[in-house]
Amino acid sequence: MKVIHLISGGDSGGAKTHVHTLLQNLTKAIDVTMVCFMEGPFAQEARELGIPTVVLEGKNLLRTYRTLKDMIVKEGYEIIHCHGARGNMMGALLKRATGLPVVTTVHSDYRLDYLGRPLARLFYGTTNTIALRLLDYRIGVSDAMTDLLISRKFDPDRLFTIYNGIDFTPRVPAVSRENYLRSQGIRPEDDPIVVGIAARLNPVKDVATLIRGFAGAYRSCPRLRLLIAGDGEERQMLEHLAQELGVSDVVRFAGWISDTDSFYHALDINTLTSLSETFPYALTEGARAGLPTVASRVGGVPYLIENGVTGLLFEAGDADGLAKQLTVLAKDPTLRAHLGQRLLHKGQTEFSIESTFRRQLQIYETILRRKARGSAKRDGVLVCGAYGRGNAGDDAILEAIVAELRALDPDLPLWVLSRNPSSTRMTYRVNSIYTFNFLRFLRRMTKTRLYINGGGSLMQDVTSHRSLWFYLFTISAGKILGNKVLMYGCGIGPIHSPGNRRRAASVLQKRVDAITLRDTHSREELRNMGVDRPRILLSADPTVILPAAPKQVVDGILEREGLDPNGRYIGFTLRPWPGYQRKVEIFAAAADYAYRTHGLTPVFLPIERRLDLGAIAQVTDLMHVPFHVVENTGASAHTIGLFSRMKVVVSMRLHALVFSASQGVPLVGVVYDQKISSFLSYIGQDLYTDLDALTLERLQAQINAACQRIDDKAFLTQGVDRLRTVEERNSQTAAWLLGLADAPKEE
Template identity: 55%
Template sequence: MKVIHLISGGDSGGAKTHVLSLLKHLNRSITAQLICFRDGPFAEEARSLGIPTQIMNGNNVSHVCRQLSQHIQAEGFQVIHCHGSRANMIGALLRRRLQVPVVTTVHSDYKLDYLGRPLSRLTFGNINSWALRKLDYRIGVSDAMVDLLISRGFPADRFYTIYNGIDFTPTRVDEDRLEYLRSLGADVDEHSVVAGIAARLNPVKDMSTLIRGYAAAYRQCPNLRLVIAGDGEERQMLGKLAEELQVPVCFAGWISGGMDRFYHALDINCLTSLSETFPYALTEGARWKLATVATAVGGIPYLIDQDVNGFLFTPGDHEALGRALATLARDEQLRRDMGRRLYEKASTHFSIQNTVDTQLHIYEEVLRRYHRPKQKRDGAVICGAYGRGNAGDDAILEAILREMREIDPDMPITVLSKNPRDTRLTYRVQAVHRSNLFAWPRIMGRSKLYINGGGSLIQDVTSRRSLWYYLNNIATAKRRGCEVQMYGCGIGPILRENHKKLAADILNRYVDVITLREPDSLQELRAIGVSGPKILLTADPALTLPKADDDVVDSTMLKAGIPPHGRYICFALRHWKGFDARAACFGEAAEYAYRTYGLTPVFVSVEKHSDPSAAALAARDLKVPRYFLPDAGGAGSIIGVLSRMEVVVSMRLHALIFAAGQGVPLVGVVYDPKVSAFLRYIGQELFVDLERLSTDDLKAMIDRAVKLGENPDAQRQAVEKLREMESGNLREARELLNRTAEN
C-alpha cells in the first residue's frame, strides 16, 4: 500500500507528534511519504526519523496541485492523507483531478484553530471549513471530535476515529527529582507534592483556571506545588494572577531534552483545556503512572474513568479542580492507585501500535469502500422505536447494526429515528426523522432491504397511530422495491378487530420474512391470520450485546455515587396504568431485601425520561440506603451495571433480557404480555401481573431468586440456547440481501 501525507510543515504540538510518530511506524508496513509545503524543523525531524520527505513549496496553489498530481500518478499512490487547513485545501482540489480517495485527520476544532486571530479565521478558517466538507473521509483524533463534526452536519457514515498513541516501553530517569525541579526554579523539598502541566500558555489551555484551582488546594495543603512547562501569550497575565493569589507557581518555560525528566518529577498531572481532541500530555503522564486531573472535554473521558483512574471536572470550574488536587495531595496511596490504573488502561488501549493498527485498518476500509461497485440498490433501511431515550429499543438498533455489518461491513444503512441527530452521533449511520415522509420513498427506492426493527411494534395497546405508522412503512418499503423483514420482533397485543384485519392484510401482502423473539408472538400471528411470509422463531437481538469494560462500569456507578462492588438488588420500573397504587410494594420489598439479605436497592432507569419518576415514587418511604441510576448510558454500560446485581426486579423487558444474559436471577412484574412471554421462553417462572402485585408476592419471589443465585447455570444455559436461535435473524437478512443481488 502507498499513501501520501500532505502537511504545511509548520505544525507543532500534538499534530506534529501524531504525524511524525505515525509515519515513522507506518513505514515499517507500508510506503507512507510525507509532503511538506515548506521546509524547516518539521521536515528536518521527519528526515531524521527516516520518513521519506519531500518539499513542494510555493504560494502558487495551481502549480502545487499540478506537481502533486503528476507525482501521485507517477508513483502510484493509492490514498491521499491530509493534515491541516492548507493540506485540506490542496486535497479538495486534487480530489477533482484524481481517482484516489482523499482522507483528512482532524487534529483540533477548526473553529478554534485561529482563536484570537480574526483575519486568519476569516480566510484560512473558512477555506478549511469548505475543504473539510469536500473530502471523501475524515478521521477524528477522538470520538468526541467525530461527534462534534457530525453534530455540525458532516455525514455520519464517512468518519473514523483514531487516538494518539505513544510508546509505553519503560524508560529510566536516574536524575534526582528534587534537584531537577529546583533547576526549573521550583521551591520544593522532600515533603512537597508536585502538580504539573505541559502546554502552550494560550486561552484554549485555560491556565488561569489551573492557577485558581491550585490556589484553592494550596490553602488546604501548603505542601502542594505547581510547575508549568510551556510558554505563550498569556505568560505575563498568569504570572500576575499567581502573585495576586499569593501562591508559589514555577513557570519553567519550554522543557529541553525531552519530557521524560519532567513527568518523572511530578506527582500529579493536570490539564485544564477548554477544547482538546486526545492530548499526548495525558498519555505521557500515564506512562509515568501519574495521578491525573483533567477537564472532561474531547476524548479525555475515553481515557479517564471518573474516580477510578483519575478526576474529571467541567472546564472553568476551578473549585472542582481545587477539591481534586487537595484530595490527591493528601493521599499518597490514592495517587499511586489511580496512576497505576491509568497506566494499565492507557498502555492497553492507547499505545502507538494500536494507533498504527487502527490507521492501517482505516486505509484498508477506505480503499474497499471507495472502490465498492456502484449499484442501483444498496444497503438497508432500519425502522423502529429509536431515538426516544429508551435503552431497550436503542439496544435493539445497536444489535441489528452489528449484525448488518457482519454481513457487509461497508453496507450503507439509514435509520428512521425520532431523534436523527442522536442516532447519527451514537451509531455513526445516516439517519432521518421518522416523520419525514418525503425522505422515505427516496431512501427505500435505493435500498435493498427494509428492516422493521425488533420490539413490539405491531400492537395497538400503547397507540393506534404507531400501528398505522409501522404498517404504512412496511407497505411503502415493499412498493418501493425493498425486501422486507420484521427482525426478532414481538407481535401484539392487537385488541381491535379492524386492526387485526389490517395487520394481517399488510403483513401477508408486503412482508417477506418475520423472525419472532418468543412463541407468544407466533400464536398472535396465527390468531390474526398471518401465513403469507416466512415465519421463524428466533430471539431478541439485544441478547447478543456484550457488557462494557469493567472500568467503564465502575465509572458509571461511581458517577451516580454507587460503590462499584457492593451487594445490590436492582429495581427497573416504569410508569404504567395501576403503577401508582402498587409503587409502595416495591419500596417495601426493597427494604425487605436489605434487612434480610444485606442487598442495597439500586433503582435503574432504562427509559431515562420517565423511569426516574417511577423509581422516586417507589423509594419515597424507604428507610434504608438506596441508590438511583437515572441514566446509565448505552446498552453496554447498563448490562455491566446489571451484571453487578445479585437479583433484578423489573417491569422493563430489556432490563430482564440484559440481566438474563449475565446469569442474574430475575423477578418480573408484568405490565405487558411480552414480559411474561420472555420469562417463560427462558424457563423462568418468577413473575406476577402488576395489577395483582402485593408486597408478599415480591418478598417470596426475592427469596426464591436469592436461592437461584447460588446456582445460575440453568438460566445461563437457556439464554445461550436463545443466543444460538437469534442467529436466525441474521441468516434470514443475509438471504434476503442475496436474493436482491441475484435479481
C-alpha cells in the same frame, strides 16, 4: 499499498507530531511518500526519521498540480492522503484527474484555523472549507473532532477517527522524584501531594483557573503543592495571582521542560484546565505515568477521561468544581491509585502508537475495499424503530442491530429513523433522518435495498394506535418503493382493536419478506392473526449479544456512585403503569426486606429515565433501609455492567431482565405486559407475577427463591446460552435478504 501524503510543510505542534510519528511507523508496512509544499524544519525532521519526503516549492499552483498528477500516475499510488488547507485543496484538484480516493486528516476546527488573519482566512479558510466537502473521506484526530464534522452534516459513513498515539513503553526517569521536587523547591520530607500541569501559559490553557482551584483545595488539604511546567505570555499574571491568593509559597513555576518523564514521575495528580482542546498529548503523557487526572470537560477530553472511572472532570472555568475534585483526590490515595491504573490501561489499549498505526492501516484497507466495491443504484439499509427517545432498551436494540449489520458488511450504508437524529448520528456513526420527515425517508427508501422494522414491541396498540399505524405505513412504503422488508427480533402484540388486527395482518401478510421473533408468544399471535406468508423464525432480542463494560470500568462507575465494587446489591427497575401506584408500598417493603433478610442493598436502575425516576422516587420515599438510585446508567455496556453486579434483579422492564439474564443474574419479573412473562418463560425462568396480582408475601417469596439461585450458574445461563444461539437468526435473515447468504432454515 502505496499512499502519498500532501501537507504544507510548515506545520507544528500536535499535527507535526501526529504526521511524523504515523508516517515513520507506516513506512515499515506500506509504501509511503510525503510531499511538502515548502522546505523547512518539518521536511528536514521527516527525512531524519526515515520518511521518504519530496518538496515541491513555488507559487505556481498549476505547475505543482501537473507535477503531482504525473508523479501519482507514474508511480502507481492508490490513495491520496491530505493534511491541512493546502493539502486539501490539491487533493480536491487531483481527485478527478487521477480517479483515486482522497482522504484528509482534520487536525483542528477548520473554521478557527486562521483567526486573526483575515486575508488568509478569506482565501485559505474558504478554500479549505470547500475542499473538505469535495474529498471522499475525512479522519478526525479524536472522537470529538469526528462529532464536530458530523454536526456539520458530513456523511458519517465517510468519516473515521484516529488518535494521536504515544509510546506507552514504561519510562525510567532521569531524576528521582525526591531530587526533582527539591530542584523545584518542594520539600519531599513534607510528604507533599503534588498537583501538576504541563501547558503553554496562554489564555486557552486557563492556568488561572487551576491556581484558583488549587488555592481552594489547599485550604482543606495543606499537603497539596502545585507544579506548573511551561511558559508563555500569562506567566507574570499567574505568579501575581498565586500571590494574591496566598499560595505563592506552595506553587512552583518550572518553565519550559525537556525532561517530561521526570516531571510526570514527580506528580501525584495530573491536571488539564483548557477552555478548548481536540485531544491533548498532556493527557496521554499523564496516562503513561499512571497518574490520576482532573481535566476540564472540553473537546476530546471525555473520550479518555470518563468521570469517576478513568479520572475526574469539571466544567471549564469552574474553579470551585476543580477545587472539589482536587480535594476528593487529595484525601483518597486509594481512589488516586484506582483512577491512575484505569487510565493507564485505557491509554495502552486505545491511545498507543501501535493502536494508531493499526487504525490507519484499517482505514486505508476500508477505502480500497470500498473503491473496489464501486457504486450501485441501490445500496444500504434503512432501520426504523422507537429510537432517540431516551429509552436504554430501545437504544440498545439499535446498537445491536447496527453491530450485526456491520459484521455482515462493514461497508454497508446505514440509515436510521430517529426522534433525535443528531444524537443518533453521533452515537452510532450512522446517517439519521427525523422519524416524521416523511419526504426524506421515503426518498431514501428508493435508494436502499433493505428496510428493517427494528426490534422491540412496535406491533401493538396498547400505548398508541397511531404508532402502530405509522409502523405499518413505513413497512408498506418500504416494500412498495423496492426494498426487501425484515421485522428484526421483534415482539408482536398485544393488538386489541379488531380493526387494528385486520390492518396489521394484511400489511404483514402482503408487505413483509421475513419476521424474526423474540419470544414464542409472538409466534402464536401471528398464527392467530393468520399471518403465514413471510418467512417466520423464532430468534431472540438482539440486545443479548451486547457485552458488559470491562470489570475495571464497572468498578469505576460503582465507585463514582459511592458504591463498593465488591458490595452485595439487589437491583430494582420500575416504571409507571396503570395500577403501579397501588403497589408502591409493596415494592418499598420488599426492598427493605431484601436488605434486612439477605443483606442486599437496594439499587434502583432506570431504563427510561424520564419515566422511571419518578416511579422510583415513589418507592424510595417509603423505605427505611439504605438504598441508592443510579440516575443515569449511561451507555449500553455500562448499563449491562451495572446489572451484572446485582445479586438479584427485580424488574418491570423487559430490557433490564434481558441485560441481567445475559450476565447470569437471578431474575424476578413483575408483569405489566405479556412480553415480560413470554421472555422469562422462553429462557426457562419461573419467578414472575402479574402487577395486578402482586402481594408483598409473593414478592418476598420470589426474592427468597432468586437468592437461592445466586450460585446456580448452570441454571441461570442455560436459557441465555440458547438465546444467544438462536439470536444469530436475526443477522442470518438480514444476510439472506441482502443476498449475502442462503435463506436460514425454518423450525
